[in-house]
Amino acid sequence: MAVGKNKRLSKGKKGLKKKIVDPFSRKEWYDIRAPTVFETRVVGKTLVNRTQGTKNSVDFLKNRVVEANLGDLNNNEELSYRKFKLRVDEVVGRNCLTSFHSMSITTDKLRSLVKKWQSMVEAHVDVKTTDGYLVRLFAIGFTKRRQNQVKKTTYAQTAQLRAIRKKMFEIMTHEAGSGSMKDLVQKFIPESIGLAIEKACHSIYPLQNVFVHKCKVVKFPRVDTQKLMESHGGLEDTGSKIKSDFKEPEIQAEV
Numbered sequence: 210m211a212v213g214k215n216k217r218l219s220k221g222k223k224g225l226k227k228k229i230v231d232p233f234s235r236k237e238w239y240d241i242r243a244p245t246v247f248e249t250r251v252v253g254k255t256l257v258n259r260t261q262g263t264k265n266s267v268d269f270l271k272n273r274v275v276e277a278n279l280g281d282l283n284n285n286e287e288l289s290y291r292k293f294k295l296r297v298d299e300v301v302g303r304n305c306l307t308s309f310h311s312m313s314i315t316t317d318k319l320r321s322l323v324k325k326w327q328s329m330v331e332a333h334v335d336v337k338t339t340d341g342y343l344v345r346l347f348a349i350g351f352t353k354r355r356q357n358q359v360k361k362t363t364y365a366q367t368a369q370l371r372a373i374r375k376k377m378f379e380i381m382t383h384e385a386g387s388g389s390m391k392d393l394v395q396k397f398i399p400e401s402i403g404l405a406i407e408k409a410c411h412s413i414y415p416l417q418n419v420f421v422h423k424c425k426v427v428k429f430p431r432v433d434t435q436k437l438m439e440s441h442g443g444l445e446d447t448g449s450k451i452k453s454d455f456k457e458p459e460i461q462a463e464v
Contacts, residue, residue, distance in 0.1 A: 235259050237266060241275055241305045243295060245442040246394050247282040252295070255305065273297045274310050283398065290318035291397070298432045306441050308432075309342075309390055311425040312397055319349075322418045328352045328365045330416070332377035336385035338393060341430030346381045350406065350419035365414045373410045380406050381421070391440060397421065 237259055241252045252275060257266045274296050280289030291314055295307035323329065333347045350373070352363040365373070384402050385393050396402055403419040410416050 235261075237303075239270060239300070239303050239305050241295070241297070241307060242441060243277065243282060243307060244309075244391070244394075244440045246391060246398075246440075248284055249282050252277045252282070252307075267300045270297055270300050270305055273305070275307070279398065288398070290315045293394075299434055299437055306437055308437060308440065309394055309426070312394075312421075312423065314420060314422040319422060322349070322351060322420075324351070326362045326364075328363065328370065330365075330370055330373050330377070332374045332381070334378050334381050335427060336382050338385060338388065338390050340389040340436070342390045342426055343428035344385060344390075344393070345425050345427050346385060346421055347423035348377045348381060348403070348406065348419070349422050350377070350403075350410070350416045353415040353417040355415055369414045372413045373416070376409050376413070377406055380409060393424075397424070 233256075235258055236256045238254050238256050241255055242250055243252050255270070255273065255275070257269050258264070260266045274294050276292055276294050278289050279291040279293060280286045282293065291312065293312050294310040296310040297305045298308050299306040328351070330350045330352075331348065333345060335343060335345050337343050352365050354363050381402060384396060384405065400420060402421050407416045407419045
């Protein structure tokens with residue numbers, strides 16, 4: 210080592226001259242909009258990096274999947290046990306237009322239905338809607354005590370369970386295959402499919418707590434921008450309207 214040379218002081222510490230940049234300074238916020246089937250149109254917000262060079266921010270927003278609660282979507286806490294997933298299909302301005310992706314029931318709701326002394330019936334079927342969606346529906350139901358029943362248990366026989374399951378297949382195929390995806394989502398909200406199964410199976414064995422507890426899209430059709438815009442009913446302003454007799458106060462020269 211040469212005289213007068215300090216090896217430790219000659220090398221500076223790494224990273225001292227590195228500029229600290231806030232990662233949120235290069236991000237943009239977008240509104241996530243739900244279809245007109247739901248009462249609440251703006252579900253939430255999502256952020257993405259700004260467009261830089263060949264990297265377009267729209268490409269990173271498309272096909273994003275967001276989850277929303279039906280209690281929040283329809284402003285009804287009693288429906289909070291049902292969850293919807295929405296997929297971003299198109300970006301218009303600062304709005305992300307979504308379509309149906311999947312539906313399910315919360316775990317706590319599903320587990321609260323399972324009880325002793327009763328039979329559980331499950332069925333699933335693949336159906337194609339009129340607008341090209343191939344969906345898989347999962348139904349669940351439980352046997353109920355008959356009127357003036359003395360027996361403690363309500364177990365159904367294997368033949369009865371098979372007949373109930375056949376009815377579930379028929380009703381789910383008819384309800385989903387006779388309309389579009391929008392019509393199917395509208396049937397999920399009041400649980401009309403579950404009520405139809407309950408009514409049809411009453412002669413075989415009385416049922417209770419019948420739900421289509423899950424629905425997922427197996428195959429999506431090609432995105433039609435015109436149909437997507439129709440399902441969103443345009444991009445009207447979501448703010449509150451100002452009264453017609455409102456007058457803006459005059460600007461005062463002196464305070």
